[in-house]
Amino acid sequence: MKTIASLNLVKSLENSAPETPNSQPIYALISVHGDPTAEIGKEGAGGQNVYVRELGLALAKRGCRVDMFTRREYPHQEEIVELAPGCRTIRLTAGPVEFIPRNNLFEYLAEFVEAWLNFQQRTQTNYALIHTNYWLSGWVGLELKSQLGLPQVHTYHSIGAVKYRNVENPPQIAEIRHCVEKAILEQADCVISTSPQEVEDLRQLISQHGRIKVIPCGINTEHFGSINKKDARQQLGIAPDSKIILYVGRFDRRKGVETLVQACASLPPGFQLYLVGGNREGGTDFQEQQRIQTLVKELGLEAVTIFTGRISQPLLPAYYAAGDVCIVPSYYEPFGLVAIEAMASKTPVIASDVGGLQHTVVHGETGLLVPPGDAHALTSAIVSLLENPIFRQKYGDAAQNWVQSRFSTQGVAAQVQELYQSLTVDTFVQEIIQTKNLTPELEKQIQNLLKSTT
Ligand code: UDP
Structure with a gap:
């Protein structure tokens, strides 16, 4: 005082x-x-x-x-x-x-x-x-x-x-x-x-x-959230009725992209997986990206997986807004900016129940939390949101309000x-x-x- x-x-x-x-x-x-x-x-x-x-x-x-x-x-x-x-x-x-x-x-x-x-x-x-x-x-x-x-x-x-x-x-x-x-x-x-x-x-x-x-x-809540889903999909050439699962981030083992790919292999067909991020040849991130690319091939997901490469910050809001759900499958995450950037864009988040994510994603309100490294749990969570547009809308609206009030x-x-x-x-x-x-x-x-x- x-x-x-x-x-x-x-x-x-x-x-x-x-x-x-x-x-x-x-x-x-x-x-x-x-x-x-x-x-x-x-x-x-x-x-x-x-x-x-x-x-x-x-x-x-x-x-x-x-x-x-x-x-x-x-x-x-x-x-x-x-x-x-x-x-x-x-x-x-x-x-x-x-x-x-x-x-x-x-x-x-x-x-x-x-x-x-x-x-x-x-x-x-x-x-x-x-x-x-x-x-x-x-x-x-x-x-x-x-x-x-x-x-x-x-x-x-x-x-x-x-x-x-x-x-x-x-x-x-x-x-x-x-x-x-x-x-x-x-x-x-x-x-x-x-x-x-x-x-x-x-x-x-x-x-x-x-x-x-x-x-x-x-995060800059005016930047993330500046475009709606319809315009974002039009800008990126994504059909309005596509089911888009989004990952944004570096290719690093601790980010758990492997678990996400495994989870997607058990999903019913009809979705697309966007992996946003990536790196020049030769770096350690590139090795991990290649490992994930091999896994995608092995699991027969090549036709539905899009590796966009690194996307600059000005273009990212469109990717977040175009997604039906954003997955943050990290094994360890001190904070996890991606989760709040996605929520600010009205996209519900399914994240691992670890680190900072436990406090940024509100389970059952702005998205879902699942145990880290558990591909089965992640598959179920993705299905529950992809098949329920009303929940997605409700979570997305709540997510944007939550981020604007807490994380601007x-x-x-x-x-x-x-x-x-x-x-x-x-x-x-x-x-x-x-x-x-x-x-x-x-x-x-x-x-x-x-x-x-x-
Ligand atoms: N990012 C980006 N372009 C990409 C992929 C990621 O600008 O293609 C940004 C993303 O918007 C976020 C940051 O990289 O702001 C990742 O931060 P986070 O805290 O999620 O993970 P970290 O990289 O610090 O482990």
Whole structure:
């Protein structure tokens, strides 16, 4: 609860705050391996890239200044890209300028820190706070925090201990990742968890210490939902009476596309399966895509399966709207943007009952939840929706309302901004206390007022 006295105090303290050129705080979003301006859907580029970009843009729309730092992957990439007034992507050079899979990036992080500090000094920018994404950036954030005393907010996007829980031979980096993920939770000023399930995982598998706040991922609800089913099908050349089962996402084993294909093999004929996503030749996603293509052939589904390849964000709303049902068959999913993008487009979702999906898909209201890896359960769920247009309509309408009320980027960005403000005021007041030689009594009073504002 904020009191008037505490707000006045904070205001008067803010008046003596160091000024940035137009006195707006500048926030640094750090996403070492997830370039917010990358083409989404290709290798390694997925929900994290979208999260950072959408958050940066939404914060800028709210009047903040945001710099989004990432690693340069190709020589022709510009160092600075202005996405919107107040919102830039800044690419730093750390290690060879080429795509490096995230499991091999750790050794280049010290270089990234160095490049970040050089940029900050060269441009004389006073960042008010850093918000790091994924454990690699979290390590960078801890370094910057210890060197500059900046408040750090962190979003995990995925937790190693959950991802590797049932994996027989986890990669070598898994141990280091676990230590870094623990340090982040215990030392960052606040961790943003995107679902209550993630909070449980962090507390059980990582540490009992550290502050966590639940703020979900958001999507642009004006973009997804901008086209109706009839127009979408016309645009994509899909017949109005076709039964369309949709998958959108990367080709990665943990996404469970295999279970979806197996489930479709037991469906009565008369449907089409659209697999949206994909990658250039040679990448790890491409291998998985080829494995799925072989399975599709083996199960006799070739004639009804369409591999669209990667679809750009501007074209995606039409695919979501054209689907009768969108399947998210992941074995593990920290949040799962695809589920809310589909629901925002009025398309009911059948998702695995795991991770963030348990909290975004409301079973029996906006779609159905099924056990992960259970092709039989998935077949039954698909049949129940494909054969029941009234349910599909009811679920689709409810899904769109649900996403608009809970997961719009603007609503989510407002919550994130409030968190940033509370942490920067906190840090600033602590600095004042240290530098202004206050009497112990006044200091205590300020500390108490501060508690009531945050
Ligand atoms: N996506 C896309 N084009 C494609 C396939 C996927 O733009 O062809 C986007 C999709 O819209 C979503 C993101 O990739 O925003 C996937 O995010 P999600 O959280 O579902 O999964 P992740 O890739 O982070 O595991």
